[in-house]
Amino acid sequence: GAVVSQHPSWVICKSGTSVKIECRSLDFQATTMFWYRQFPKQSLMLMATSNEGSKATYEQGVEKDKFLINHASLTLSTLTVTSAHPEDSSFYICSARAGGAGNQPQHFGDGTRLSIL
Amino acid sequence: AQRVTQPEKLLSVFKGAPVELKCNYSYSGSPELFWYVQYSRQRLQLLLRHISRESIKGFTADLNKGETSFHLKKPFAQEEDSAMYYCALSGRGGGADGLTFGKGTHLIIQP
Numbered sequence: 001g002a003v004v005s006q007h008p009s010w011v012i013c014k015s016g017t018s019v020k021i022e023c024r025s026l027d028f029q030a031t032t033m034f035w036y037r038q039f040p041k042q043s044l045m046l047m048a049t050s051n052e053g054s055k056a057t058y059e060q061g062v063e064k065d066k067f068l069i070n071h072a073s074l075t076l077s078t079l080t081v082t083s084a085h086p087e088d089s090s091f092y093i094c095s096a097r098a099g100g101a102g103n104q105p106q107h108f109g110d111g112t113r114l115s116i117l
Numbered sequence: 118a119q120r121v122t123q124p125e126k127l128l129s130v131f132k133g134a135p136v137e138l139k140c141n142y143s144y145s146g147s148p149e150l151f152w153y154v155q156y157s158r159q160r161l162q163l164l165l166r167h168i169s170r171e172s173i174k175g176f177t178a179d180l181n182k183g184e185t186s187f188h189l190k191k192p193f194a195q196e197e198d199s200a201m202y203y204c205a206l207s208g209r210g211g212g213a214d215g216l217t218f219g220k221g222t223h224l225i226i227q228p
Binding site: 034105106 | 151153160162163203214215216217218219220221
């Protein structure tokens with residue numbers, strides 16, 4: 001149980017285009033989803049917290065107009081990298097946390113490798 | 118600011134030997150600590166969390182607030198333990214906040 005699917009797993013696109021990444025919780029309802037970014041040989045860095053039906057909370061230094069997050073349902077959150085540039089090339093990973101009583105851990109997707117040419 | 122430090126990028130031990138992966142943290146309140154594992158070509162998986170106080174796959178980790186540490190231990194390493202291990206911290210219970218990760222330790226178990 002607690003499977004998180006992330007799509008696409010790999011995308012290459014030209015500079016200036018926008019890229020959408022989807023994160024789905026397949027067998028549970030995720031009231032909260034998180035988006036992380038990982039540069040080569042670096043750790044995962046939290047970008048933003050996404051709560052269903054409300055605006056995302058961005059970490060310091062993350063441009064909200066650059067990285068648009070939508071969490072329209074309890075099973076889907078999307079991250080759109082707008083007008084992507086080579087410096088946006090990175091590994092993006094989402095995680096999802098179920099709601100309800102008790103302390104629910106985060107479950108991670110496989111990640112999306114984004115390469116901007 | 119919260120921070121997680123894993124001092125070893127790479128740790129190589131022989132099968133059957135004890136393993137200890139170090140993790141130190143910095144946080145002003147009462148954090149929740151986690152260990153995540155990533156096997157080759159697989160996604161990040163929760164290994165254990167300090168509030169559970171359980172042993173998973175023979176691994177244990179005790180939160181030491183005095184030393185601000187949460188080291189991961191296993192008495193007898195197995196080859197299938199080879200993986201990337203990440204220590205992580207949440208400022209609120211249950212990982213309600215996003216996690217702060219350490220840089221990870223690549224554990225290699227030699228036959």
